[in-house]
Each structure stands twice: as structure tokens, then as C-alpha cells.
Amino acid sequence: MAQVLPAERDLRRVIGDGESVPDGEVDGLDESDFLELYRSLVLLRTYDERSVVFHRQGRIGTYAIFWNHEAMQAGAVHALADEDWIFPSYRESAIGLLRGIPAATILQWWRGHPTGWWNPADYNVASICVPIATHVPHAAGLAWGKKLRGENACSIVFFGDGATSEGAFHEGANFAAVMGAPLILFCNNNQWAISTPLEAQTRAETLADKAVGYGMPGVRVDGADVLAVYEATREAVERARAGDGPTFIEAVTYRAAPHATADDPSAYIDAERVEQEKRNECVGRYERYLRRLGVLTDELDQQIRGEAADAMRAGIAAAEAEAPADPGLVFEHAYVQPPPELARDRAELRRVLGGNEG
Amino acid sequence: MAVATRELTLVEAVNDCLHHELERDDSVLVMGEDVGRAGGVFRATAGLRDRFGPDRCIDTPLAEAGILGTAVGLCMAGWRPVVEMQYDAFSYPCLDQLITHVGRYHWRTKGGMEFPITIRMPYGGGVRAPELHDDSPETYYVHTPGIKVAIPSTAADAKGLLAAAIRDPDPVVIFEPKLHYRTLRGEVPEGDHVVPLGEARIVREGDDVTLVAYGSMVPLCEGAIDALDGEASVELLDIRSLKPLDEDALLAAAAKTGRVAIVQEAPRVCGFGAELAAILAEKAILDLQAPVLRVTGYDVPYPYWTIEDAYMPSVERVVDAVRRLLAF
Missing domain, CATH: 3.40.50.970 (Thiamin diphosphate (ThDP)-binding fold, Pyr/PP domains)
Structure with a gap:
């Protein structure tokens, strides 16, 4: 059995501050990769900011904000191949945008319309997991199942710091390690589970320390540094494909927005720290990095932001143009081969509703 | 063949x-x-x-x-x-x-x-x-x-x-x-053998009382029928498949005798027997000659094993239910 080293302590960083901290480098990225990453960040940021507005306008329901989490999502996904599976939590609701799921689809999810749900096999993006950590075993099972089939794919599962207190996290992580599953456990440690701070969640010095107990590497990375996230995930993917099993990545950031549109964090959050995070948020950091590199011009930036805004305009228009859902869909897909009583219930609903619904 | x-x-x-x-x-x-x-x-x-x-x-x-x-x-x-x-x-x-x-x-x-x-x-x-x-x-x-x-x-x-x-x-x-x-x-x-889900099985045919059971309660009910020794002609239906449920078989077995007892090992409240009884109340009311009875485990933690037999539905309790149905 391979020796597992103590988990990392320091946060891996690539992007400097343009002053005293110099920029690092990531091997193997060319200009188009840099810009692709930027497009992803801007698309996610635009999605998130517009969604908060749409919620205030009553055009979508309660929405879980992921502002300043974009670097973790975009950086990790860019390290994957298309055949690799993504298991998002609700904090990564829009991560499918990076795999070609239309914005309209994800907006419909937040609008509670059936067209907001997709077939995961079409994008290798699992359904959005609403309960905490219960999708960790799914991702472990998928990765293990691919390995048993001799396929090369791996999977990545996203969850928050609070999720590491759940039994499902433990069982999934342990299963993945025991089975040597090609899995990346990606912990978005934004230090808050709604109002519960990290110190009320664990006595571990770092969340990455938990990895040691499972016999897997524990990596720590600055969650607002998209290049550091990309590089750490790429390493974990290489380990997974080489048959060396799962890796735990703790990406550390600070939640600079409410948990969700229904949450008022003023009662518990450190307002000063939030302002500090906002000044150093992940999209701006990467934008300044690209400008220092000479890769991003004003013109290109405007074009990229314009494309993202257009995608969101088109997305909400398409979502709102959708006909209301047929109430008969209540019964759809409960089973592949439904018990006969469901047909009777459906007939009864149609009778009570009258002939107006299709 | x-x-x-x-x-x-x-x-x-x-x-x-x-x-x-x-x-x-x-x-x-x-x-x-x-x-x-x-x-x-x-x-x-x-x-x-x-x-x-x-x-x-x-x-x-x-x-x-x-x-x-x-x-x-x-x-x-x-x-x-x-x-x-x-x-x-x-x-x-x-x-x-x-x-x-x-x-x-x-x-x-x-x-x-x-x-x-x-x-x-x-x-x-x-x-x-x-x-x-x-x-x-x-x-x-x-x-x-x-x-x-x-x-x-x-x-x-x-x-x-x-x-x-x-x-x-x-x-x-x-x-x-x-x-x-x-x-x-x-x-x-041997070899391929599939019993489709959703099909109940008539274990014994009878005309006076219908017992409805599944799993380990089926052999128990057979023991109760044997113990009755001809005192009543008892139909025994093995539900086999709880979902999908063979509702037609349930209603037919109930209609045949008009007197039904449901036997389940699980505790009574909201057990599957309650669902079966509700279906009979909704769809078999005109066929019933007596209230639908349940013989079940009790609503207590499963007991110490030296006295577990007192918890389990027994031949005596099933026989008692059959007699109460006949006497109604």
C-alpha cells in the first residue's frame, strides 16, 4: 500500500497580486486555454449575478448564490475530459453550463419547471444534489463502476465544508478509497454552512486532514485562484487515471454572499471580511492576471462579457417562453414500469381537473 | 413439457x-x-x-x-x-x-x-x-x-x-x-424461473373466511387453518408483491367470503395491513359481511427473545380472528 503523506497545510497559489507576490506558472496552458478559462468564469459569474436579479424580479424561485465560487468550478471542470462525470451540489447548480447545458435549462430548474431537469448521461453531469453529501457515494460508485468496466473515466464530486460532517461524506470517501475509485472529492470550503462557521463543524485543523484517515492525499488550494484549482485538479485526475485512487481537494475561500436568496447573513457574517473577499474576488483576480500576461484586452473582455450577457438574456427568454407544465407530468417517470394504481390516479386527476389540461 | x-x-x-x-x-x-x-x-x-x-x-x-x-x-x-x-x-x-x-x-x-x-x-x-x-x-x-x-x-x-x-x-x-x-x-x-411482480397467489381455497398474508405469515396462516380442522372453510391469499399490488386478487378473495383478516408481523399502526384494509373499505364495502380485522405485531419495540412469541402473530391469534369474523 502506498504511503500517504500528511495532508497539505499551505494553500497552493499560482496567481500573484501584481505587487509583492509574483505570478506563478502552470505547465501546458496556451493562450486559448487561458481565455477559455476566463470565458467559463465570466459565464458563471454572469449567470449568478443575473439569477439574483431574476429572483428579485420574481422570475425564478429561491436561488443558492455561488458568487466568488466560480474559480473552483471552472478550474476543476477544465481539468476534466468530456467522459469524466461531474456530481454537483446545489452550490454548483450552473456548472453544467461548462458542459453545454443551456442556461434556460438551469434557470428552469430554479423555476421548478420540468424542462429544468436533464438526462445526466447527455452531459456526464449528474442531477443537482439538494441534500448535503448524499451524492458523494454516487460519485464514488460511478467512478468505481467505470473502473470495473475497464473504462478510463473518473468522476468529481463537489460539496461544502458542512458536508464533511455528514455520514454520507464519510461512507463515500471510504468506499472510494477502499475500491481505488478514480474519484476527486472537491470540498468547497467557504467556511460557512448557512450560519454555522467551520469551527462549529470540526475540530480538525484542516479539512484536508480528513483525507489522511481515508488513505488518500489531502490537497489544499486557494479556492479563488482558478489556476491553482485547475492544476491541483489536473494532478488528481492524473492520479485517478493512473489507478492510484481518489484525492481529496480542500479549496479554501470565504462566502462573500448570502447562502441563498432567502438568507440574511447580517446576523452572523463578518462584514469586514466579506468586503475584503469582494476586493479580491476570483474573476477579477484572474482578469488582472491575464492583463499582466498581455492575453486579455479591453476589446476581448467586452466581447466575452457581452457573449455571457447574451446567453443569459436568451436563457431567461427561452425559459419564460416555455408553456406551463402539464399537471399530468406529476406521474411521469416515477417508475420505468409503473404500478397500475398510478394510471388510476392519473385518470382521477384528469377527471377532477376537467378537460382543460392536456 | x-x-x-x-x-x-x-x-x-x-x-x-x-x-x-x-x-x-x-x-x-x-x-x-x-x-x-x-x-x-x-x-x-x-x-x-x-x-x-x-x-x-x-x-x-x-x-x-x-x-x-x-x-x-x-x-x-x-x-x-x-x-x-x-x-x-x-x-x-x-x-x-x-x-x-x-x-x-x-x-x-x-x-x-x-x-x-x-x-x-x-x-x-x-x-x-x-x-x-x-x-x-x-x-x-x-x-x-x-x-x-x-x-x-x-x-x-x-x-x-x-x-x-x-x-x-x-x-x-x-x-x-x-x-x-x-x-x-x-x-x-431449475434454470430460468421468474414470478412476475404484481401477482398474488391463492394458497388455500375456502368459502367462509379469507386470510390475507405475506412472507412468514403465510405458513403461520396455513398452520392456523390446519388448527381450525374444518371448523371453517378458509381462503388464504399470499400477497407476494406489495408494490405493485394485485388488487384484483385481493378484492376477489374478499368478495368470495365477505369476511377478511389481514395478518402481518410488523407493528400495526400504518403497517401494510392498514393499506390493504383501506383498499377493502374503499372498493369492497358491499362485499363485506364483517369488519376487516388485523392480526399484527404490537406497537412496541421488538421484545426480548425469551418472550418474543408473545409478540408474534400466532396460530391462536389467527384462529381467534377467524372465529370473531364468523361470529360477527
């Missing part, structure tokens, strides 16, 4: 089924605690690891929610997992996955993905075992949308219903009456 049969115990029939289904479909795998090296604590999976290898009969970590949760992911990778829960009451941690995901994921994918998981577990009391080796938890499962549930009472049905479950595109839970794993023997068809 007559189907070749062999006399097997109930647990041997389960084992025979698993061998046949793993042979038949190479996407079927068996996983659970002690199912591989040991062949299962009741030997239900004995021989599978040697025959099909450690990747098709997998000893898992001791983690019921992890077992069922990884089975969801295995389905997404194209497998058909047959999951063993070692005991009825050890399955409770897996209810989290069952309720939040297993029953919903096909719906969540809008029909795009199937989750053909089979969960099988020994259930029920009367085996003089420590606490939490005796429960009848079928209600928790059958109450969960998206899940199907079947409970055999014979060796042949143990094979046939399990085969149906493994081949079914939906998640199916099979409860195996552990009390009868080795005491109950019967002729079991």
Missing part, C-alpha cells in the same frame, strides 16, 4: 437464483457485508465469489448507506447491483439513500437513466436473536415512491420473485423470511 425442479430450502433457492442471474447477465453484480469470502451470514451468496470473481461478488465496507449510495453510481456506470442488507434492522441507515435518491433518481433524469437496483434482506423475528435482528420494516420501503417491494413465502417464489426483481428496470426490495430460510423446503424450477 414439464419443468425440471429440485427440492431446495428457501435460502438455497435464493442462492440458485443469484447464480443463474449472474450467469445470465454479466452486468449483474452482488455486493454487501460478508457476501463474498463468507458467502453471506446466511450463506445466501455462497459460491458466487469463487464462480464469478471478487468484482462480481463484492465484500463492501460496513456501511449500509454507502452500499446503496454507491449502487446508485454503479447503475449510472451500467451495472445492475444486487445489494444485500445483512439484517432487516441493519438496513435503516440505507433509508437515507433509498428515500432521497433511489426512489427519485429515474424521475430526476426525466426517464433518461434507469436504476435497476435490487435490495434483498433477511427479515422478521422468531429466530431467538439479539435486538435488531428481528424487524419487519416493509412499510418504510413500500411507502417510498419509486420503489417496488416483494416478499416470498415459498422456496420457488424466493427464486422467482428475486429473478423478477433483478430483471426489473426499477429499484425493487425483496424481504426474505429468515425464520424459514432453512425450515421451509419446496420444489424449485
Whole structure:
């Protein structure tokens, strides 16, 4: 059995501050990769900011904000191949945008319309997991199942710091390690589970320390540094494909927005720290990095932001143009081969509703 | 042409089924605690690891929610997992996955993905075992949308219903009456043997009273009928499949006698017998000559095993119910 080293302590960083901290480098990225990453960040940021507005306008329901989490999502996904599976939590609701799921689809999810749900096999993006950590075993099972089939794919599962207190996290992580599953456990440690701070969640010095107990590497990375996230995930993917099993990545950031549109964090959050995070948020950091590199011009930036805004305009228009859902869909897909009583219930609903619904 | 049969115990029939289904479909795998090296604590999976290898009969970590949760992911990778829960009451941690995901994921994918998981577990009391080796938890499962549930009472049905479950595109839970794993023997068809879900079985025909039961309560009811020794002509219906339910067979058996007692080992409140009684109240009221009675376990923690017989529905309690129905 391979020796597992103590988990990392320091946060891996690539992007400097343009002053005293110099920029690092990531091997193997060319200009188009840099810009692709930027497009992803801007698309996610635009999605998130517009969604908060749409919620205030009553055009979508309660929405879980992921502002300043974009670097973790975009950086990790860019390290994957298309055949690799993504298991998002609700904090990564829009991560499918990076795999070609239309914005309209994800907006419909937040609008509670059936067209907001997709077939995961079409994008290798699992359904959005609403309960905490219960999708960790799914991702472990998928990765293990691919390995048993001799396929090369791996999977990545996203969850928050609070999720590491759940039994499902433990069982999934342990299963993945025991089975040597090609899995990346990606912990978005934004230090808050709604109002519960990290110190009320664990006595571990770092969340990455938990990895040691499972016999897997524990990596720590600055969650607002998209290049550091990309590089750490790429390493974990290489380990997974080489048959060396799962890796735990703790990406550390600070939640600079409410948990969700229904949450008022003023009662518990450190307002000063939030302002500090906002000044150093992940999209701006990467934008300044690209400008220092000479890769991003004003013109290109405007074009990229314009494309993202257009995608969101088109997305909400398409979502709102959708006909209301047929109430008969209540019964759809409960089973592949439904018990006969469901047909009777459906007939009864149609009778009570009258002939107006299709 | 007559189907070749062999006399097997109930647990041997389960084992025979698993061998046949793993042979038949190479996407079927068996996983659970002690199912591989040991062949299962009741030997239900004995021989599978040697025959099909450690990747098709997998000893898992001791983690019921992890077992069922990884089975969801295995389905997404194209497998058909047959999951063993070692005991009825050890399955409770897996209810989290069952309720939040297993029953919903096909719906969540809008029909795009199937989750053909089979969960099988020994259930029920009367085996003089420590606490939490005796429960009848079928209600928790059958109450969960998206899940199907079947409970055999014979060796042949143990094979046939399990085969149906493994081949079914939906998640199916099979409860195996552990009390009868080795005491109950019967002729079991060799090779392919499928008992379709949703078909009840008339065990005994009669005209005065109808007993409705499933699992280990079926042989108990047969004992009660024998004890009545001709005092009443009793129809016995083995429900076999709780979801989908053979409602036609239930209503026909009720209409035939107009006097129905439902026998279940699980505690009474909101047990499956309550569902059966409600269906009779809704759809058989004009056929009934007497109130529908239930003979069930009591609403108490499953008792110390030296006095467990006082908890279990007994021949005496079933006979008493039949006499009360006749006297009404």
C-alpha cells in the first residue's frame, strides 16, 4: 500500500497580486486555454449575478448564490475530459453550463419547471444534489463502476465544508478509497454552512486532514485562484487515471454572499471580511492576471462579457417562453414500469381537473 | 413439457437464483457485508465469489448507506447491483439513500437513466436473536415512491420473485423470511424461473373466511387453518408483491367470503395491513359481511427473545380472528 503523506497545510497559489507576490506558472496552458478559462468564469459569474436579479424580479424561485465560487468550478471542470462525470451540489447548480447545458435549462430548474431537469448521461453531469453529501457515494460508485468496466473515466464530486460532517461524506470517501475509485472529492470550503462557521463543524485543523484517515492525499488550494484549482485538479485526475485512487481537494475561500436568496447573513457574517473577499474576488483576480500576461484586452473582455450577457438574456427568454407544465407530468417517470394504481390516479386527476389540461 | 425442479430450502433457492442471474447477465453484480469470502451470514451468496470473481461478488465496507449510495453510481456506470442488507434492522441507515435518491433518481433524469437496483434482506423475528435482528420494516420501503417491494413465502417464489426483481428496470426490495430460510423446503424450477411482480397467489381455497398474508405469515396462516380442522372453510391469499399490488386478487378473495383478516408481523399502526384494509373499505364495502380485522405485531419495540412469541402473530391469534369474523 502506498504511503500517504500528511495532508497539505499551505494553500497552493499560482496567481500573484501584481505587487509583492509574483505570478506563478502552470505547465501546458496556451493562450486559448487561458481565455477559455476566463470565458467559463465570466459565464458563471454572469449567470449568478443575473439569477439574483431574476429572483428579485420574481422570475425564478429561491436561488443558492455561488458568487466568488466560480474559480473552483471552472478550474476543476477544465481539468476534466468530456467522459469524466461531474456530481454537483446545489452550490454548483450552473456548472453544467461548462458542459453545454443551456442556461434556460438551469434557470428552469430554479423555476421548478420540468424542462429544468436533464438526462445526466447527455452531459456526464449528474442531477443537482439538494441534500448535503448524499451524492458523494454516487460519485464514488460511478467512478468505481467505470473502473470495473475497464473504462478510463473518473468522476468529481463537489460539496461544502458542512458536508464533511455528514455520514454520507464519510461512507463515500471510504468506499472510494477502499475500491481505488478514480474519484476527486472537491470540498468547497467557504467556511460557512448557512450560519454555522467551520469551527462549529470540526475540530480538525484542516479539512484536508480528513483525507489522511481515508488513505488518500489531502490537497489544499486557494479556492479563488482558478489556476491553482485547475492544476491541483489536473494532478488528481492524473492520479485517478493512473489507478492510484481518489484525492481529496480542500479549496479554501470565504462566502462573500448570502447562502441563498432567502438568507440574511447580517446576523452572523463578518462584514469586514466579506468586503475584503469582494476586493479580491476570483474573476477579477484572474482578469488582472491575464492583463499582466498581455492575453486579455479591453476589446476581448467586452466581447466575452457581452457573449455571457447574451446567453443569459436568451436563457431567461427561452425559459419564460416555455408553456406551463402539464399537471399530468406529476406521474411521469416515477417508475420505468409503473404500478397500475398510478394510471388510476392519473385518470382521477384528469377527471377532477376537467378537460382543460392536456 | 414439464419443468425440471429440485427440492431446495428457501435460502438455497435464493442462492440458485443469484447464480443463474449472474450467469445470465454479466452486468449483474452482488455486493454487501460478508457476501463474498463468507458467502453471506446466511450463506445466501455462497459460491458466487469463487464462480464469478471478487468484482462480481463484492465484500463492501460496513456501511449500509454507502452500499446503496454507491449502487446508485454503479447503475449510472451500467451495472445492475444486487445489494444485500445483512439484517432487516441493519438496513435503516440505507433509508437515507433509498428515500432521497433511489426512489427519485429515474424521475430526476426525466426517464433518461434507469436504476435497476435490487435490495434483498433477511427479515422478521422468531429466530431467538439479539435486538435488531428481528424487524419487519416493509412499510418504510413500500411507502417510498419509486420503489417496488416483494416478499416470498415459498422456496420457488424466493427464486422467482428475486429473478423478477433483478430483471426489473426499477429499484425493487425483496424481504426474505429468515425464520424459514432453512425450515421451509419446496420444489424449485431449475434454470430460468421468474414470478412476475404484481401477482398474488391463492394458497388455500375456502368459502367462509379469507386470510390475507405475506412472507412468514403465510405458513403461520396455513398452520392456523390446519388448527381450525374444518371448523371453517378458509381462503388464504399470499400477497407476494406489495408494490405493485394485485388488487384484483385481493378484492376477489374478499368478495368470495365477505369476511377478511389481514395478518402481518410488523407493528400495526400504518403497517401494510392498514393499506390493504383501506383498499377493502374503499372498493369492497358491499362485499363485506364483517369488519376487516388485523392480526399484527404490537406497537412496541421488538421484545426480548425469551418472550418474543408473545409478540408474534400466532396460530391462536389467527384462529381467534377467524372465529370473531364468523361470529360477527
